[in-house]
Amino acid sequence: MTTTTPMKLTLGPVLFNWEPDVWRDFYFRIADESAVDAVAVGEVVCSKRMPFFDDHFPAVLERLTAAGKEVLVSSLALVTLERERKRTAELAQAGEWLVEANDISCICHLAGRPHVVGPFVNVYNEGTAQWFAAQGARRICLPPELPLKSIAAIAAATPQAEIEVFAFGRAPLAISARCYHARLHKLAKDNCRFVCAADPDGLPVDTLDDERFLVVNGVQTLAHACTNLILDLDDLVQANVASLRLSPQHCDMVAVIRTFREVLDGKMPPERGFRELAAIYPDVPTTNDFLRARATTAKSPGLVSANTVRSL
Amino acid sequence: MELICPAGTPAALRTAVDAGADAAYCGFADATNARNFPGLNFSRRELAEGIAYAHRSDVKVLVAINTFPTAGAQALWHRAVDDAVAAGADALIIADVGLIDYAARTHPDQRLHLSVQAAASNPDAIGFYVRRFGVRRVVLPRVLTVSEIAAITRAIDCETEVFIFGGLCVMAEGRCSLSSHVTGQSPNMNGVCSPASHVTYREEGGTLVSRLGDFTINRFAKGEPAAYPTLCKGRFKTSLGSGYLFEDPVSLDAAAILPGLRAAGVTALKIEGRQRSRAYIEGVVRGFREQLDALDVGEKPPADRLATLTEGQSSTLGAYRKNWR
Amino acid sequence: MPPVPTLPRLITRTLQPLPLGPLQLPLSLVLRSVVARHPHIFERLGEHAHKRFGLEPSDLPFSFVLAPHPETPSLVAVRSLPAGIPVRIAGPLLALLGLIDGSYDGDALFFSRDLVVEGDVEAVLALRNAIDDAGVDLVADTAALFGPLAPLSERLLAGALLRLKDVAGAAKHEGARTWN
Numbered sequence: 001m002t003t004t005t006p007m008k009l010t011l012g013p014v015l016f017n018w019e020p021d022v023w024r025d026f027y028f029r030i031a032d033e034s035a036v037d038a039v040a041v042g043e044v045v046c047s048k049r050m051p052f053f054d055d056h057f058p059a060v061l062e063r064l065t066a067a068g069k070e071v072l073v074s075s076l077a078l079v080t081l082e083r084e085r086k087r088t089a090e091l092a093q094a095g096e097w098l099v100e101a102n103d104i105s106c107i108c109h110l111a112g113r114p115h116v117v118g119p120f121v122n123v124y125n126e127g128t129a130q131w132f133a134a135q136g137a138r139r140i141c142l143p144p145e146l147p148l149k150s151i152a153a154i155a156a157a158t159p160q161a162e163i164e165v166f167a168f169g170r171a172p173l174a175i176s177a178r179c180y181h182a183r184l185h186k187l188a189k190d191n192c193r194f195v196c197a198a199d200p201d202g203l204p205v206d207t208l209d210d211e212r213f214l215v216v217n218g219v220q221t222l223a224h225a226c227t228n229l230i231l232d233l234d235d236l237v238q239a240n241v242a243s244l245r246l247s248p249q250h251c252d253m254v255a256v257i258r259t260f261r262e263v264l265d266g267k268m269p270p271e272r273g274f275r276e277l278a279a280i281y282p283d284v285p286t287t288n289d290f291l292r293a294r295a296t297t298a299k300s301p302g303l304v305s306a307n308t309v310r311s312l
Numbered sequence: 313m314e315l316i317c318p319a320g321t322p323a324a325l326r327t328a329v330d331a332g333a334d335a336a337y338c339g340f341a342d343a344t345n346a347r348n349f350p351g352l353n354f355s356r357r358e359l360a361e362g363i364a365y366a367h368r369s370d371v372k373v374l375v376a377i378n379t380f381p382t383a384g385a386q387a388l389w390h391r392a393v394d395d396a397v398a399a400g401a402d403a404l405i406i407a408d409v410g411l412i413d414y415a416a417r418t419h420p421d422q423r424l425h426l427s428v429q430a431a432a433s434n435p436d437a438i439g440f441y442v443r444r445f446g447v448r449r450v451v452l453p454r455v456l457t458v459s460e461i462a463a464i465t466r467a468i469d470c471e472t473e474v475f476i477f478g479g480l481c482v483m484a485e486g487r488c489s490l491s492s493h494v495t496g497q498s499p500n501m502n503g504v505c506s507p508a509s510h511v512t513y514r515e516e517g518g519t520l521v522s523r524l525g526d527f528t529i530n531r532f533a534k535g536e537p538a539a540y541p542t543l544c545k546g547r548f549k550t551s552l553g554s555g556y557l558f559e560d561p562v563s564l565d566a567a568a569i570l571p572g573l574r575a576a577g578v579t580a581l582k583i584e585g586r587q588r589s590r591a592y593i594e595g596v597v598r599g600f601r602e603q604l605d606a607l608d609v610g611e612k613p614p615a616d617r618l619a620t621l622t623e624g625q626s627s628t629l630g631a632y633r634k635n636w637r
Numbered sequence: 638m639p640p641v642p643t644l645p646r647l648i649t650r651t652l653q654p655l656p657l658g659p660l661q662l663p664l665s666l667v668l669r670s671v672v673a674r675h676p677h678i679f680e681r682l683g684e685h686a687h688k689r690f691g692l693e694p695s696d697l698p699f700s701f702v703l704a705p706h707p708e709t710p711s712l713v714a715v716r717s718l719p720a721g722i723p724v725r726i727a728g729p730l731l732a733l734l735g736l737i738d739g740s741y742d743g744d745a746l747f748f749s750r751d752l753v754v755e756g757d758v759e760a761v762l763a764l765r766n767a768i769d770d771a772g773v774d775l776v777a778d779t780a781a782l783f784g785p786l787a788p789l790s791e792r793l794l795a796g797a798l799l800r801l802k803d804v805a806g807a808a809k810h811e812g813a814r815t816w817n
Contacts, residue, residue: 149383180557180558591740
């Protein structure tokens with residue numbers, strides 16, 4: 001008889017620019033109240049935001065560790081500036097925490113040591129997954145766009161690493177050198193006044209037909225719809241997925257974690273879990289289109305046109 | 313500096329060679345390359361013939377195998393590598409770590425270039441590919457300023473190639489799932505961005521409406537220059553106003569900064585557009601050949617005449633200018 | 638890329654009442670010659686060879702329906718495109734001819750709004766790419782129909798095409814004046 005290890009739950013890094021105190025209290029609450037197994041912490045999207053969280057970083061890591069959470073420190077996804085490169089290298093070389101690398105410029109410092117490959121590193125197939133595993137990757141969070149068939153093939157061929165799948169939250173779709181928040185506010189990126197902080201769940205982007213479409217988060221673009229794989233858990237278990245990534249949105253993430261845990265443990269039927277999540281994170285349509293290798297469709301009308309400008 | 317030119321078809325390759333390219337780049341007619349469009353690309357026989365034609369004029373042929381192999385179906389990509397080597401490709405352009413590893417192990421003498429799709433945007437990332445796989449040249453992502461490029465060329469042990477003309481990715485290349493989200497077809501997995509199969513154009517009383525999948529991407533008023541319905545160059549609405557949120561429908565044109573790129577230590581200049589016609593290849597390659605020849609002898613370069621070939625009929629220096637960000 | 642010339646309205650009006658019947662045989666012959674001289678077109682067209690393409694010269698009083706089936710290719714002149722045709726490509730005659738002989742870039746014509754494309758965009762791309770690669774030369778391919786007289790025919794046809802471009806070029810200037 002084979003024993004199956006229970007599916008882990010991993011809280012991804014906060015991708016949005018939350019107020020530092022809110023950010024700290026969020027993690028304190030995750031440490032104190034949530035049933036999550038692992039927590040990734042660190043600024044992934046914009047290096048300009050990093051100084052705001054630096055003060056709270058040690059306390060957050062300590063609180064999470066004390067609560068028995070496995071702590072991952074996430075690296076920046078797009079590294080171009082010299083200070084970004086230095087910081088990425090320092091993080092990788094410090095050796096104090098398990099590092100989740102989101103760019104090759106981080107991985108290159110981690111070879112031979114246990115680390116995690118984050119969802120911003122392109123792992124699309126078993127050849128690449130095995131190569132990273134041989135370098136010391138003990139967990140690989142796959143890019144959100146991978147379909148179930150690819151996930152299963154990678155997990156089957158890479159038993160030496162835990163395979164993680166993006167299971168809740170707005171899927172990151174793109175990252176750029178250009179800041180769209182600054183551009184929308186008619187500001188230069190270097191003098192952005194951190195306007196992205198006004199949108200802790202992303203700034204909605206609608207089509208010309210007033211359909212909800214995307215959200216922007218500084219240099220990052222995400223889907224408007226929330227990825228939610230709570231109805232797909234059987235398939236993910238079947239595919240030997242070891243961990244589910246829950247990506248923080250501006251909602252009660254402790255409740256999101258609890259719902260996933262109860263469904264995974266068989267204490268709650270998936271359909272009820274789905275309804276619970278819809279109540280926890282209301283007004284945002286859900287999607288599992290990437291997992292099912294489908295194009296997304298217009299899911300909900302935009303709110304912009306109802307109460308603001310039609311054109312600029 | 314070398315002039316690297318696109319070749320979507322054998323005829324385009326011959327046109328590029330004849331118009332003054334130093335190298336042409338092309339791919340096989342399947343998902344192994346990032347311009348997997350209908351009616352485009354090369355069979356094995358066409359590649360061998362194209363390479364023979366190019367080599368007669370001392371022009372190199374680079375074969376792009378720059379998508380990310382599908383899990384469980386890697387054999388297609390491995391065969392593309394083997395066949396390109398067998399055909400005598402001067403270099404392979406690859407993005408996926410596993411595939412570069414395969415190419416480096418299986419064909420240790422083959423020259424390898426790192427595709428822009430690998431998004432290696434700093435000396436550490438580039439150094440990783442150079443040390444681990446012996447990559448000889450990196451195609452830099454279009455997220456860098458000229459001074460950042462200069463710093464990178466100083467810090468690395470391989471050649472650099474940069475884009476100077478054509479379609480412009482606004483997002484970091486190889487890290488964009490916008491097309492995948494809307495069409496289920498992605499540049500990384502299927503070699504297509506905003507594929508024609510999911511595009512519709514409709515004339516509504518002089519207004520051109522372009523749609524991608526289930527979504528309207530743009531409306532062009534009568535007479536207004538049009539553009540491909542790529543998501544990052546569409547018009548959208550936000551609470552702060554509507555319009556071109558990500559980028560206007562423009563093409564990259566770096567003709568004005570060729571001296572700067574040379575001073576930055578760039579080895580090769582790349583023209584985008586394997587999906588474009590012979591007329592485009594002829595015009596753009598010849599135009600840049602003249603520019604480079606003038607630059608080499610210290611003459612004033614001829615005026616840039618390429619505007620009509622550009623998307624939206626206008627051009628940008630993109631990320632090469634810092635304030636683009 | 639040069640601006641796209643359009644035929645003068647006088648030509649369009651003159652052609653208006655003429656019957657299309659006499660056009661059919663020459664069209665079939667030209668298509669057959671093109672296909673015989675460029676057989677690789679079908680490889681590039683793939684599945685799209687089984688579709689019908691509507692070609693609508695905006696400065697002629699009639700259109701064409703192209704069905705590039707490998708076994709039974711056909712090119713037919715029609716007063717107007719049939720409803721429900723899967724592909725419609727419209728633009729000045731010389732733009733459409735320039736796409737075929739490689740003197741115009743299709744994307745550029747689309748960007749400048751000289752070319753209108755509706756329907757199955759994938760099929761349009763496949764056709765464009767197949768023709769662009771084939772190096773179709775309408776003048777030489779048509780002249781080839783005349784066997785031993787091909788060189789003479791080629792000169793005459795080339796001359797005629799140049800004349801057409803001249804006339805159209807003049808029409809552009811005409812249009813620029815505001816006399817009407």
